[in-house]
Amino acid sequence: MMSWNVYSNHRLFVGIVFGVFVFLSVLIAVQPAARIQNDNAPLPTAVALTDEQQAGLRVFIGEGCVACHTQQVRNIEMDKAWGGRPAVAADYAWRQRLDVWRATPSTLGSERTGPDLTEVGERQPSDLWHLLHLYQPRSVVKESIMPAFPWLFRDSVAGTPAGLALHIPAAYREPGGHTVVPTRRAQQLVAYLMSLKQAELPTGEAAPAFLYVQPPKAAVAAGLVADDAGLALDGNALYASNCQACHQASGEGLKGAFPPLKGSPVVNNTDATLMVNIILQGYDARAEYGVMPPFATRLTDAEIAAIVSHERSSWGNTGKPVTADFVKKLRALVKPVAAL
Incomplete structure (x- = not known):
C-alpha cells in the first residue's frame, strides 16, 4: 500500500517538488512570455533582417559585443543621445530563436560600457x-577602450575587389604591411550594425516621453542658435554627437578616410551654400574618402545651422555663421551638390 507520508515516500516528495517547480515556471516565466508575445508584434514600418544581417547578428553575439553594448533606449533624458524616442515592446518583437538549440539572443544588454547601439546605423x-x-x-x-578585432580582417590577395580595401591611417598600419580588407564575417557584422535603426511609430501614435528633462536655457548665448521654440542649441554638442566620430574633435578628419574641416575652402567659403547642401544631401564625389550620408531627415534647420556655424568658427576657420532660415531655403531648393 502506497504511503502518503512525504517524509517516508521519496517518490512522492520528489514528485511534489517537481510539480511545484513546473507550476511556478509556467506561472512566472512561460505564461508572461507568451502573453507578451501575443500582445506585441513588430511595428508596421519595421524592416526584417536580411540573410546577411542575420549572419551579422550571429557574429555580434559570437564576438561578445553584447557584453559591453546595450540596445535599449530608456525613457530618461540622458538616453536621448541613443535614439529619437524611448524604446517600446514592439521594437523587440521581431527577435526570434537563432535555431532550435539556442534561445532568443539577448541583445538588449545589461551593461553600457560602450555606447548604446539602438540607432548606430542612423548615427x-x-x-x-x-x-x-x-x-x-x-x-x-x-x-x-574597445578592443580591436584584427581577426575579422586579412591582408589583401590577388583578385580582391579594390573597393573593399581599408584606408587605414598611417599611425595604425603595420610596418610594410599589405592592404587590409575585411573578411566576410566583418562585412556581415557591419551589415547588422547598419540595420540598427528605430522604426517609425504608426501614424497617430504618440511616442513615449523622455522623463527628467532638464529645464531649457533662458536665453540664446553667444555661439548658440535658437530653434523654432526659441531654445538655445549648442553647435559644439551637436557636432560632437553627429560629426565628430568621422571629422574628429580637432576638425582634421582622418587622412585617406574622412576629409578635414579645419582650413577647408568649403567651410571657409563666404557663401555657405555648398557646405549646407553637402550636409543636407550627403556627398560621394571623391574616391579617397568614405561616403558622407545625408542629414536632411535627421537634423532640423536650426540644428544644421548650429553645426555649420560651429564648424565655420572653430579650429582657426573664418567663415561667418548661418541662420536656420538660410538652411530652410536651401532645403526647399534641394540644390545638387557640385564637385569639390
Missing part, C-alpha cells in the same frame, strides 16, 4: 567608419 551610416572602428577603434575614436 553612423558609413560602412567604412564601422570597418575602421572594428579593425582599430582608436583610429576613429582616440579615447575608445
